[in-house]
Amino acid sequence: MLQSVLESAGIQAARVESEWWFIFRVTTVVTVIVLAGLAVAVRRGLRGRDTGASEQRMLRYIGIAGAITVVILFAILVRSIFTSRALASERVSDVMQIEVMAYQWWWSVEYQHPEPEQRVRTANELHIPVGKTVAIKLLASDVIHSFWVPSLAGKLDAIPGHEAVLWLRADRAGVYRGQCAEYCGFQHAHMAFVVIAEPPDDFERWIQAQRKTANQPQSPIEQRGLQLVQQRACVMCHTIRGTAAGGRIAPDLTHFATRSTIAAGTLPRTPEHVNAWISDPQAIKPGNRMPTIALAPEDRAAIVAYLEQLR
Ligand code: HEC
Ligand SMILES: [Cu+2]
Numbered sequence: 001m002l003q004s005v006l007e008s009a010g011i012q013a014a015r016v017e018s019e020w021w022f023i024f025r026v027t028t029v030v031t032v033i034v035l036a037g038l039a040v041a042v043r044r045g046l047r048g049r050d051t052g053a054s055e056q057r058m059l060r061y062i063g064i065a066g067a068i069t070v071v072i073l074f075a076i077l078v079r080s081i082f083t084s085r086a087l088a089s090e091r092v093s094d095v096m097q098i099e100v101m102a103y104q105w106w107w108s109v110e111y112q113h114p115e116p117e118q119r120v121r122t123a124n125e126l127h128i129p130v131g132k133t134v135a136i137k138l139l140a141s142d143v144i145h146s147f148w149v150p151s152l153a154g155k156l157d158a159i160p161g162h163e164a165v166l167w168l169r170a171d172r173a174g175v176y177r178g179q180c181a182e183y184c185g186f187q188h189a190h191m192a193f194v195v196i197a198e199p200p201d202d203f204e205r206w207i208q209a210q211r212k213t214a215n216q217p218q219s220p221i222e223q224r225g226l227q228l229v230q231q232r233a234c235v236m237c238h239t240i241r242g243t244a245a246g247g248r249i250a251p252d253l254t255h256f257a258t259r260s261t262i263a264a265g266t267l268p269r270t271p272e273h274v275n276a277w278i279s280d281p282q283a284i285k286p287g288n289r290m291p292t293i294a295l296a297p298e299d300r301a302a303i304v305a306y307l308e309q310l311r
Helices: 011-046 055-089 200-211 220-231 271-279 297-308
Strands: 096-103 106-111 120-123 125-129 134-140 145-148 156-158 164-168 174-180 192-198
Touching: 011 055, 011 164, 096 125, 096 145, 096 156, 120 200, 125 200, 134 145, 134 156, 156 164, 192 200, 220 297, 271 297
Parallel strands: 096 134, 125 192
Antiparallel strands: 096 106, 106 120, 134 164, 145 156, 145 174, 174 192
């Protein structure tokens, strides 16, 4: 799993990386020259040798150094402007639209489609086809967050009441980790996500599967799990398409068991972790917006069995 500006896997990220290397090289050279100058001055000073320079010559040196500094800063500015323009030029007309809504402290992901029933909603995990430009429409429901997948694109703030768009393209298949990059409260550090870039065929298969309504539970324990989910408060916050659960303020669970983590990258999705989460979400991610709901252990086990077959 990649999460580094210096391991770019797409055209936008490659431009940011090349900008990073430019600034790094220039500032390294400047640092070396300044330190060398300092060393020379210190040696001369220790030997008690006068520089022999008149005040006028000193002023001239300072003037020259100042001018070089301005030129270097200007060069960095000009290059940054060209990088920004190049990033803007990657905007093509044939894009895939994904709406991402940031919540304290997780991400809701919705694949747009002209027909509402073809839209797909998931959480904390984006699948994208390799080589296709994706326009991510970024929204925030509460406070300011920032969407950042270092290997694929630069950061973009998600601001309540404001719609921002981030363009990215993955040129290599892989799993790229992202993270909220704007302090947004207590669990800001547990607000991660993954972007899975896969060949277009795999992506197509994935999205077709996600469009389906939730699997019908088969075994008695799974059926009991569904019953419990529909009777308890879960339905007020979570959606499971094809059931009575239609809440919109928590991660969509329709295909919950296809995801690799729970609670925005906090834990891998294993039955044990899901059980622990439902038993006491506040112990795992203190302050998060899911309340602890009292459930008998066998009821909890039934809910976990049901959730784990939501493939
Ligand atoms: C008041 C709203 C609310 C209720 C009620 C609620 N949840 Fe949640 N649930 C959330 C929120 C919000 C999250 C995301 C927390 C986070 O990651 O910060 C969540 C996360 C989860 C997750 C992890 C999902 C993922 O993909 O990360 C599972 C599983 C889950 N809830 C199951 C349940 C079950 C089962 C019930 C009923 C017993 C329930 N929830 C009741 C709000 C709620
Ligand atoms: Cu955040």
